Amino acid sequence: MSLDLFPSRTLALYLSRLFITRILGTLVMLVVVLQLLDLLGESGHILAHKGNGEAQLWTYVTLRAPQLMARFLPYSVLLATLFTFFPLNQNSEIIAMRAAGLSAHQILAPMLATAMVVSGVSFVFNETVVTRVTGQLKAWEAVDYGVVQAGSGTRTNVYVADKSNILYAESIADDANGVPHMTHVTWYERDATGIITAKTDSPSASYAKPGWRLAPGTRFDVASASQSATPVQVIAPKVTPAQLEIAKVDGDGLNILQLTHVIGALRASGRPTSELTGKWWHRFSGPLAAMLMPLLGAVAAFGLARSGALLIRAVVGMSLGFAYFVLDNAALAIGNFGGYPPLIAAWAPFFLFLFVGETVLIKTEE
Incomplete structure (x- = not known):
């Protein structure tokens, strides 16, 4: 027994x-x-x-x-x-x-x-x-519990570098045609020492192949402490949608198969993966x-x-x-x-x- x-x-x-x-x-x-x-x-x-x-x-x-x-x-x-x-x-x-x-x-x-x-x-x-x-x-x-941008693969609070400059987006999602779109975008311009020289805020940006097309916004110049309106402009030509896929990864929002794929992509790009692993x-x-x-x-x-x-x-x-x-x-x-x-x-x-x-x-x- x-x-x-x-x-x-x-x-x-x-x-x-x-x-x-x-x-x-x-x-x-x-x-x-x-x-x-x-x-x-x-x-x-x-x-x-x-x-x-x-x-x-x-x-x-x-x-x-x-x-x-x-x-x-x-x-x-x-x-x-x-x-x-x-x-x-x-x-x-x-x-x-x-x-x-x-x-x-x-x-x-x-x-x-x-x-x-x-x-x-x-x-x-x-x-x-x-x-x-x-x-x-x-x-x-x-x-803030508003309307989530239509599309798939929505990611939030994404930072990505373009040489010494930094591109930040509050959220990124693909439209019906698979074209990435950003909302609440901030473009930080920095000098060679890493000090921010200017900041541009825009409500949205879309992929311009290459670069990202910013909607009209405002630009603040640190040296002159002045703010001015900006027209439509293309920034960050080195930043690609593929970089954005692995720039901000929320492991809690991915299933085991998606997480496995992301970890492999991060390892291939030489980025740390200990937290996601x-x-x-x-x-x-x-x-x-x-x-x-x-x-x-x-x-x-x-x-x-x-x-x-x-x-x-x-x-x-x-x-x-x-x-x-x-x-x-x-x-x-x-x-x-x-x-x-x-x-x-x-x-x-x-x-x-x-x-x-x-x-x-x-x-x-x-």
Whole structure:
């Protein structure tokens, strides 16, 4: 029996059903509360744009809710683990299972299998839904919840150099013909030492093959401290659309295939890719956090309820789970600064807490 992780089909289904209902209930509760709080904070900014109303508020909710679901799904699994094990232990159901000859791993196996399915669903949901809405929401926020420029491949806050000069665009998107267009453009002219000598602001720019055709705007000359109107002009002849594709990359708004392509393009151009590579690896390790939570929260399942330490065990399980999230975010941040290789930054917290959770489970069983 010790080698059979699912000795009782009825018991496995019972534990899985308890677990999945608590995951869904906890996730819905967290998302609803957090969405309401987030909407209260952002509704003023959304409605401040002329023409926005209730429809735009619902649009924001549809774009923000998937992000909240993806971010707080592992927390929901952790809380669901505690909400499942705490009453089972308190009602002596865990003791009955142990008396029937089940080991701690056999009791935990149905929940781990359920969490593994949740991890798979989370990965697919992140790649098909969350990355898409993240890109749309960031593009909408970049124009202060106004009208997003029509087209595809919208990118925001793009900086690119043309010799010593710098071209900045608040957003870039391709039109129906695939021609790139910029909005809220600033052209910084600099001398050989890197000091800005003039700044030109324009509402838009389009690709002129070569260069970029600026719409009429204003130019500020630093030396004379004077401002003047500018006609239509072509700038940055060395800047191509291909450069803009990799000038500003938002890894959160790209799915795994797009991110792989971008990382390859950046490497080919000799640019650093450690931050994006870390995000690439975390696309796999991140969803697996849901599978780790039952193991970390299992400390609340074992031990006699009458010992008076049941609540303490639940707190310990919650603390282990939240410690994982803290360390996971810290490792990614350190990896982005080059402190860790991307592979280690993405996977080290997972394997560390997998070892910790398994050790605690074995010690608890003894």
